[in-house]
Amino acid sequence: MKDLIQKVASHLAADRRIVVLTGAGISAESGIPTFRDPSEGLWARFRPEELASVEGFQKDPKLVMDWYFWRREKVLASKPNAGHQVLASWAQKFPGFTLITQNVDGLHEQAGSRNAIEMHGNIHRLRCFNKGHRGSWPLNGLPANCAECGSLMRPDIVWFGESLDPENLKKISHALQTCDIFLAIGTSGLVYPAAGYLQAVARLGKPTVVINKDPASDPGANFFINAPASEALLAIDSCLINS
């Protein structure tokens, strides 16, 4: 493991363009369940697609808002962990650093990461269904109507089957095309388009790194670090400090 960590660290230098993609696994150590976590308790009987889709919302807005309200409560009760903090420090250390996250919890920003691309939105915001007017969560978490156009407010999150913000897609595409190394951290590689990023970079002949605590989750990266995200990131970071 030490050799592997040192090899990865040797690819991270000030003149390198580094792209990091994070998924729910990086926030698991902050106590936020991943989508496929049995600790979802009473929500485990629903498929993510039933709760995180336009169809699900149209069928039962209260159910969907309840679920997001519950998730947001968990986020509000949590703090960024060492993994988020290492990545925030890398943004300072490496001028060509891009952080892309599939997470909607805002913990990267809370850890100090500025300019993280939140490709799936942010759970702390609402926007209205018809026009995209922004709003904040009502204290009771119940479905509410937009103050400007009257349509229902929904979480400002990209749901299954929805398109990503074209501005974000443009920034991501540029970062992937021009990067020198790509790291995917705590993501199952099941949700597209993010699931395709590693292969896209690999096709350009650039090194790829996967950090995941599940040994079965290696998609064929050049470097697979089978460890919890914070442990792996702290270990890589300490090699940078000592080199």
Ligand code: NAD
């Ligand atoms: P996922 O739930 O599909 O997969 C999580 C991955 O993280 C798994 O491969 C798991 O083995 C790994 N993992 C779990 N704990 C880890 C740890 N401590 N260290 C390293 N790896 C760990 O998540 P996904 O790939 O991000 O895709 C699911 C979708 O749901 C995404 O859009 C995601 O953003 C969203 N989601 C977000 C949050 C959040 O904002 N925190 C939480 C759940 C789901």
